[in-house]
Amino acid sequence: MQLYDTLTRGKQELPPAPGPVRMYTCGPTVYQRIHIGNARPFVISMWLRRWLAERGYDVTLVENITDVNDKIYDAAPGQSAALAAQAAQWYLEDTERLGLGRPDHEPKATETIPEIVGLIEELVRGGFAYEAGGDVYFRVARFPDYGRLSGQRLDQLEDDEDPSQLKEDPRDFALWKATKEGEDTAWDSPWGRGRPGWHIECSAMAEKFLGPTFEIHLGGLDLVFPHHENERAQSQAAGREFAQLWMHNGMLEFVGEKMSKSVGNVASLHDVLERWGRETILVYFLTGHWSKPVDFSEDTMEAARARVESFREVFRGASEPAREGEWERLVAALDDDFNTPEALALMHGWRDHDLLRRALDIFGLASLAEEQEAPSEIVKLAKRRQEARAARDWDEADRLRAEIEAAGWEARDAAEGFQLVPR
RNA sequence: GGCGCCGUGGCCGAGUGGCUAGGCAGAGGCCUGCAAAGCCUCGUACACCAGUUCGAUUCUGGUCGGCGCCUCCA
Incomplete structure (x- = not known):
């Protein structure tokens, strides 16, 4: 199993299975509903966890919820705790609707204060951090490897505009901030x-x-610097090895521009779920490689919706035996940097129901194999239509078809009888 | 200015030193009472310019263009 690693800028081999794979994913800062772009790391993490388990690893996934932060204070002055609690709840509800299950642990920053304070104390003791006016800052100059993850050179960083006199060095960053x-x-x-x-x-x-x-x-990908560079510096300065491999997912782009609140082009996960449904969203994420940016648009979502339908059609038809080595090709695609677009292309050629359902299940899409039952009144209309057709009363048959369609279903003539498909 | 990613047929999006990606959209056909679905056929794509090579979309260099990040900011 190989994955692209930001630190070494190349694919790195995971230790061979079986064995533990411990994963940490940076979750949301909770101050509003998450947008569809924020959902990508969650989705990739859950998929990767399922795939690694399929490959025999013992996976533990932690995805945090950052519920104390400047952005939260800014969004709800004096009431940040209530906002954070509410937004955390929204996050859990919205991601739950994706139907991918939950990480093993979803800790909140506010529930980890003793560990945070302890880690800062260690850094101060080791000379990697210093107190100044109730704040504590990380002493970047004491950590020679600083900048390696992001490829930043310290002397090339943009000048800090902050006139704060508390820091020894403008590149130092806060570990602890005195309450304001x-x-x-x-x-x-x-x-x-x-x-x-x-x-x-x-x-x-x-x-x-x-x-x-x-x-x-x-x-x-937008967390590489400074967030992950700083995480790495803190933990390694404190003597921890920390992460072995760094995965950074590409951003969602909206007409060639990153989706972000500051640009005002966000679409919340909640709204996108309402509009397109979970399956289309998941297939949409499948169409692009996790490390690359993807366009989010009406067209790309419509194409994903069409793919969803095309998988459903396969299950409406008869199952056919798989060709030799199909599953192995899927394994090869996913083991090579978790190439889901390649896997998706392979799956589109499959007609073996069991095999396809098993593959789709990795991505939380086994539901595509489920038959969608029409309500009894629609079935009645379809039966009447069948009778009209038997009597060669085409006008009546067409009228009933229109009626069925108006109710949201499509009547298809089958070899024997009919088939009803939701529109 | 610095660091990094990318530029593939109408659209989205994999991949490869010479061999069909896939999906969507489009055209024709088969099937059908008419449809729908399905199936068959059709598009000789890889930003540009050099170089390496028997041969490059795939490697190297440059140009142009897009995108992300450069310390509390998404």
């Missing part, structure tokens, strides 16, 4: 009341549930 007026959440620490900085919570949560080293760290 208007912030409604704060915890005691050796440096006074305050709350975690942005990156430290992931280092603490990963270690709490996975230990000092783990096989895979996953997250959006």
Whole structure:
């Protein structure tokens, strides 16, 4: 099993199965409903977990919920805790509807404060961090490997505009921030009341549930710098090996532009679920390689919807024996950097119901194999139509077909009888 | 300015040093009372310019274009 690794900029081999694969995925900062782009790392993580399990690994997946953060304070001044709780609930509900199950652990930053404080204390003790005015900062200059993950050179970073005098070095970043007026959440620490900085919570949560080293760290490409660079610096400075392999999923683009709140072109996962349904969303994500950007548009979603229908058609037809080596080809595609577009192309050629259902199930799409039963009144109309056809009363048959169609179903003439398909 | 990803037929999107990707859309045909679905056939694509090579869409260099990130910001 090979996966593309950001750190080494090449495919890395996973240890051979069987064995443990510990995965950590950067989940959402909860201050609003997540958008369809935020759903991608969740979907990829769940799929990869299922695939690795299929391949004989013992997988543990942790996906955090960051529920204390500047963005949350900004979004709900004085009431950030309530907003975070609400948005976390939305996140759980929306991702639940994808029908992929849940990660093994979904810790919240606010439930990991003791571990966060402990990790910061270690860093201070080791000289990798320093307290300044109730804040604690990471001393970037003390960690020579800083910048390796993102390929950033320290001397080339843009100048920090922040006139704050607290930092020794403008490149240093906050591990702990003293509580400020208007912030409604704060915890005691050796440096006074305050709350975690942005990156430290992931280092603490990963270690709490996975230990000092783990096989895979996953997250959006936009998190490479500074978020993951900083996570890595903190944990490694504290003596942990941390992640062995870094996966960064590509962004969703909306007419050639990244989907993001600041551009105002977001589509919430909730809304997209309402509009297109879970199966179309999952097939849509299947069409692009996880590491590459994908276009999100009416056209790309419509094409995904058509693929969904085409799989359903296969199950409406007769099962045919698979050709030699079909499953092995799927395995080869997925074992090579989890190439789902290739896997999807292979599946489109399959007519063996059992094999296809098994493959689709990896991606949470076994439901495509389920027959969709028409309500009895529709079946009655179809039977009347069948009788009209037997009597060669084509006008009546066409009228009934229109009636069935108006009710949302399509009447198809079959060799014997008829078939009803939802429109 | 720095780091990185990418540019494939109408659209989306894999992949490969010479051998059919796949899907959507489109054209023709078979089937059908008419349809739908299905099946068959059809598009000689790989930004541009050099170079390496017997041969490059695939390797190397450059050009142009798009996108992400460059410390609290998505």
